[in-house]
Amino acid sequence: MTIVDAAAQSKTFTRAWGDLLDGYRKRELWLHLGWQDIKQKYRRSVLGPFWITIATGTTAVAMGGLYSQLFHLKLSEHLPYVTLGLIIWNMINAAILEGADVFIANEGLIKQLPTPLSVHVYRLVWRQMILFGHNIVIYVVIAIIFPKPWSWADLSAIPALLLIMLNCVWVSFCFGILATRYRDIGPLLFSIVQLLFFMTPIIWNDNTLQQQGAGRWAKIIELNPLLHYLDILRAPLLGADQHWRHWAVVIGLTLLGWLLAAFALRQYRARVPYWV
Incomplete structure (x- = not known):
């Protein structure tokens, strides 16, 4: 098999889909790495990851009150x-900014450990879900202080999440591959x-907007x-x-985004180890 044939075989949707599935099968690895990321960041701290909750809660109370x-x-x-x-913004913000850096930040693992690229993306998203779980405690406390009426329709927050x-x-796949190839993408996204x-x-x-006459x-x-x-996600949680x-816009963007991600994985998955 020639180099050209090998390159052509690597650029298939089957290989791209295989990367996603293989990465998911290694969930013990990225679940462990994601949790270790949180623990390492707050190593030797008394409150540990709950500093995230305190920081977010302080900002929310200050900005909400002001x-x-x-x-x-x-x-x-x-x-x-x-x-x-x-x-919710913190989760989306991390998917964009940390997603753009996801492969560059894992350069050592990508070059030394033969794992699917999706492992690093799953690790990032899992880490953000842990942070989301810590931060949502703030809203639970506020919801107890300022109770709202609830209905079964509010359970739509689960599929929304x-x-x-x-x-x-x-998003992490697309921006990660793009920013790995073009390093100016990261500062631009910021x-x-x-x-x-x-x-x-x-x-x-x-x-x-209406009060300020800017409707x-x-x-x-x-x-x-x-x-x-x-x-x-916010509307059902607020009742x-x-x-x-x-929902229509988000579902449409989800389908479009995954098509872009599939194309990016198909075309450039094999090049990422060389770009980092």
Whole structure:
């Protein structure tokens, strides 16, 4: 078999799908590595990973309290809104920024340990789910202080979280491969994500725009895809009305994203070890 034939065989969707499946079968490895990442970061700390919860909770309470006063909103409504927004945003933000660095950060493992590329992505997403689990405790406490009526429809938060996890995987694959090949992508994404934070309804909402006479911006904000990801998970947890358009956009972007990820894996999976 020639080098050209070997390269052609590596660029198949079967190989790309095989990488995803092989990575999942090695779940004991990435589950362990993801948990070790958390433990290592807070090594010799008394509170350990709960420093994440404290930091996020402090930020949420400070921003929720401040902006509820600035925008003349009820604290009992705005504080849970901001808290959930920050918790979900942290997960999405990590999928983009840490996803762009996922292969570069694991250069040693990629070159020395023959494992599927998906192991490193699964490790990243699993680590973010652990952090999400720590942070959601903040919302539970706030929900006890400011109780809301619940309904069976609010259980849609479960498929919404699973859907966001699926999106975190393809985002990490696409940006990870792209940023490994072109190192300027990482800083560029950092700047874009910073801008999107202020363009996404996390510390403000539609009522804020209306009060400030900027309701016309609502249509422009709809073009921000992160708005839809936030709403499918935040709305049911707040007991708020859910809009089908958010689910339609997220499902559409999920399908499109996985097509892009499949193409990226098919074309460039074998080149990543050389690029890192």
